[in-house]
Amino acid sequence: MVTKAELSAFLEIEFPQNRCTIEAVGNRAATVRHPIGRAELRPGGTVSGPVMMTVADVALYAALLGEIGIVPMAVTTSLNFNFLRKPSADKAIIGECRLMKVGRTLAIGEVSLYSEGEPEPVAHAVGTYAIPASRAR
Numbered sequence: 001m002v003t004k005a006e007l008s009a010f011l012e013i014e015f016p017q018n019r020c021t022i023e024a025v026g027n028r029a030a031t032v033r034h035p036i037g038r039a040e041l042r043p044g045g046t047v048s049g050p051v052m053m054t055v056a057d058v059a060l061y062a063a064l065l066g067e068i069g070i071v072p073m074a075v076t077t078s079l080n081f082n083f084l085r086k087p088s089a090d091k092a093i094i095g096e097c098r099l100m101k102v103g104r105t106l107a108i109g110e111v112s113l114y115s116e117g118e119p120e121p122v123a124h125a126v127g128t129y130a131i132p133a134s135r136a137r
Contacts, residue, residue, distance in 0.1 A: 007066060083122070
């Protein structure tokens with residue numbers, strides 16, 4: 001299992017542009033947090049779709065790497081996204097991922113996204129990751 005500290009260090013080095021922080025990882029799950037500021041908003045004062053999709057993808061990646069180890073070339077093969085309600089423009093987006101299946105070559109997970117502190121999800125995503133054959137275990 002990969003620790004929160006190991007995964008955070010990996011993401012900081014390999015994806016320095018990533019603004020998500022790992023809040024928790026383990027047990028086929030991960031929680032990530034993305035701060036929201038003016039740069040993340042679109043007209044109408046809502047969080048942009050690409051920001052929310054990023055949070056979902058990072059949460060999936062974190063949950064998967066937490067399960068199989070640091071395998072940089074695990075890649076997204078699909079991401080299906082449902083926007084449920086307008087997120088708060090002044091609260092971080094929280095992504096909570098649960099892996100549904102981890103096979104030899106594919107992993108599937110679902111992510112619920114929330115405005116920090118709010119009980120109702122603002123979006124829901126289901127994604128699939130391809131796992132390279134040469135993965136570490």
